[in-house]
Structures are given as structure tokens and as C-alpha cells.
Amino acid sequence: MPTVRRVPYRPLAIALLACCALAAASTVQARTIWRCVKDGTVSLSTAPEPGSKCEAREIPDDAVQTPNLWGAMGVFSGVLYEREQDGVLVYGTRRLPGAREYLRFTVQTPPGEPAHEGLGNVGTPQLAPHSVLFTANAKTYGLDEAWLRAIAHAESGFDADAVSSKGARGVMQLMPDVIADYGVKDADAPAESIRAGAQHLRGLLRRYKGDRTLALAAYNAGIGTVDRFDGVPPYAETRAYIAKVQALYVRYRAAMGNPVERPAL
Numbered sequence: 001m002p003t004v005r006r007v008p009y010r011p012l013a014i015a016l017l018a019c020c021a022l023a024a025a026s027t028v029q030a031r032t033i034w035r036c037v038k039d040g041t042v043s044l045s046t047a048p049e050p051g052s053k054c055e056a057r058e059i060p061d062d063a064v065q066t067p068n069l070w071g072a073m074g075v076f077s078g079v080l081y082e083r084e085q086d087g088v089l090v091y092g093t094r095r096l097p098g099a100r101e102y103l104r105f106t107v108q109t110p111p112g113e114p115a116h117e118g119l120g121n122v123g124t125p126q127l128a129p130h131s132v133l134f135t136a137n138a139k140t141y142g143l144d145e146a147w148l149r150a151i152a153h154a155e156s157g158f159d160a161d162a163v164s165s166k167g168a169r170g171v172m173q174l175m176p177d178v179i180a181d182y183g184v185k186d187a188d189a190p191a192e193s194i195r196a197g198a199q200h201l202r203g204l205l206r207r208y209k210g211d212r213t214l215a216l217a218a219y220n221a222g223i224g225t226v227d228r229f230d231g232v233p234p235y236a237e238t239r240a241y242i243a244k245v246q247a248l249y250v251r252y253r254a255a256m257g258n259p260v261e262r263p264a265l
Contacts, residue, residue: 031058031059032046032056032057032058032059033045033046033056033057033059033069034046034047034048034049034054034055034056034057034092035054035055035057035069036048036049036052036053036054036055036092036094036264037052037053037054037261038051038052038053038094038264039259040259040260040261040262041094041261041262041263041264041265042070042071042073042261042262042263042264043092043093043094043263043264044069044070044092044093045090045091045092045093045094046090046091046092047085047086047088047090047092049092049094049096050085050096052094055210055211055212056209056211057069057211057213058231068109068243070107070109070263071109071246071250071261073107073109073261073262073263074108074109075106075107075108075109076106076107076109076263077104077105077106077107078093078104078105078106078107078263078264078265079093079095079101079102079103079104079105079265080092080093080101080102080103080104080105081093081094081095081096081099081100081101081102082099082100082101082102083096083098083099083100084098093263093264094264094265095264095265107263122244122247122248122251123153123157123248124251125149125153125248125251125252125254125255125256126153126158127149127255127256129158130152130158130171130190130194133190133191133194133195134148134149134152134194137194137195137197137198138198140198141198141199141201141202142202143198143201143202143205144249145256146249146252146253146255146256146258147212147245147249147252148194148197148198148201149248149252150245150246150248150249150251150252151172151197151201151216151219151245152171152172152194152197153248153252154241154244154245154248155168155171155172155173156170156171156172156173158171159171160188160189160190160193161188169187169188169193170187170188170189170190170192170193171190171193171194171197172193172194172196172197172198172200174187174193174196174197174200175222178196178197178200179196181200182195182196182199182200183196184196200219201215201219204218204219204223207223208226213232213242214226214231214232216241216242216245216246217231217232217233217238217242220237220238220241220242221233221235221238
């Protein structure tokens with residue numbers, strides 16, 4: 001019979017689950033939690049789940065606040081399961097074949113109307129502005145169209161003439177360095193702004209191996225800032241921005257006829 005290696009867990013596991021994350025004990029400075037999506041349902045796991053699309057999220061052991069990995073899902077109760085995978089004991093919140101119940105928990109996720117400093121409440125999806133451009137560029141650059149629209153909504157409210165105090169311009173609020181990198185001749189032109197914004201986001205996703213949270217942090221605060229802090233910087237504005245885009249993304253998915261994510265059972 002093969003040997004199964006147990007991954008030890010801290011007593012803080014339950015408390016961290018209440019904050020929407022799993023806590024694996026180790027002597028390292030960070031732990032990897034996988035956010036897995038399958039058929040519109042979300043689970044958290046200490047290893048990628050077979051059959052799910054999973055994204056790795058790094059959580060520092062000394063994080064002041066454990067990030068919300070679920071999304072805006074209200075209050076729900078779930079089960080943390082233990083299962084054997086590739087000779088290792090893995091823990092996750094989806095009931096997979098051979099999984100055993102480890103503990104039950106209740107999670108309170110953020111409400112659907114987080115505020116973004118200077119931009120107000122989340123608001124309702126707007127599907128009409130620049131619709132053809134968003135569809136075409138999302139397809140060209142391999143992006144989730146709802147995510148691209150959510151970012152534009154948070155950045156400018158789709159206002160092509162928007163200019164920030166830091167010099168960001170247009171629908172996608174492109175900074176001067178991005179304008180230069182992607183050959184933008186008119187940053188106020190929606191076609192150029194959305195094209196360059198989509199290219200930039202594709203580059204950020206590649207840089208951060210598909211981690212949308214880090215990509216959003218870099219889009220807002222800059223690659224250098226994310227690299228300096230080795231993750232999401234401790235800036236209230238950046239964290240509020242990420243929360244807003246994530247909330248908008250859920251709304252745009254629903255408005256565009258995509259399944260709304262819900263916790264896995």
C-alpha cells in the first residue's frame with residue numbers, strides 16, 4: 001500500500017477559513033491556495049483539483065488580513081474535505097471521489113457593493129458602450145470579456161475623455177509608459193485604448209501565471225510596486241480597486257448570460 005504523506009494544519013485553519021482561506025502549516029513564509037472553478041462553482045484547495053480550472057494564490061504567513069478568495073457570495077456554510085492525491089493528503093472544499101469530511105465552516109464574504117476611493121459604489125453593468133471593441137479585443141488577446149469590461153468600468157466608467165490626476169487616459173486609463181509600450185497614437189480613442197489595455201492585461205496575466213489578483217494590482221499600482229512588495233501592495237486604494245473589479249466581474253458575467261459563481265458542495 002503506498003505511503004500517504006500528511007500535510008499538517010495549524011489550529012488557525014478554522015479561523016482562516018472564516019476569513020475565506022485555508023491555512024497550511026509549514027516553515028515557509030507563504031502558502032499556496034488554489035482557487036478552482038468547475039461548472040460555475042468555486043472551491044479552495046491545497047492542490048489543483050482534477051477536472052477544475054485552478055489558479056494559484058500565494059498567501060504570506062504574516063498577512064495582516066487574509067484575502068477573500070471566494071468572491072462576493074454572501075454567507076454560506078461548507079465542508080472542508082480531506083482526500084489522497086498523488087500520495088499526499090490534500091484539503092479542499094469540493095467533495096471529490098474518495099474525500100472525507102474534515103470540518104464544517106461558515107464563511108461571510110464581502111457584500112456586493114464595495115466602494116473604490118474616488119469612484120463610488122460598484123454600480124450596474126453597462127453592455128452598450130464600445131461593445132464591439134470589447135468583444136473583438138477579448139477574443140484577440142484571450143481574455144474573459146466580462147473581466148475586461150469590469151476593468152474598464154472601474155477605471156473610467158467607459159468615458160473616453162477621462163483623465164486621472166496621475167495622467168492615466170481614456171477608457172482603459174492607460175499610463176504614459178503603457179501608451180508608449182503599445183504604440184498608442186491617440187489614448188483618447190476607444191479603439192486604441194481598449195486594444196492596448198487588453199494587450200497590457202494579457203502581458204500581466206502571463207507575467208503572473210494567470211493570477212488575476214496580481215494582474216489587477218499591477219494594472220493599478222504598477223509592475224514595479226507589485227514586484228517590490230512581492231504581491232499585492234498594502235495600499236488601500238489598490239485593494240479597494242481589486243475588490244471593485246472582482247465585484248463588477250461577477251455582475252458582468254451574469255449580465256452577459258454566463259453562470260454566476262457559487263460555492264462548491
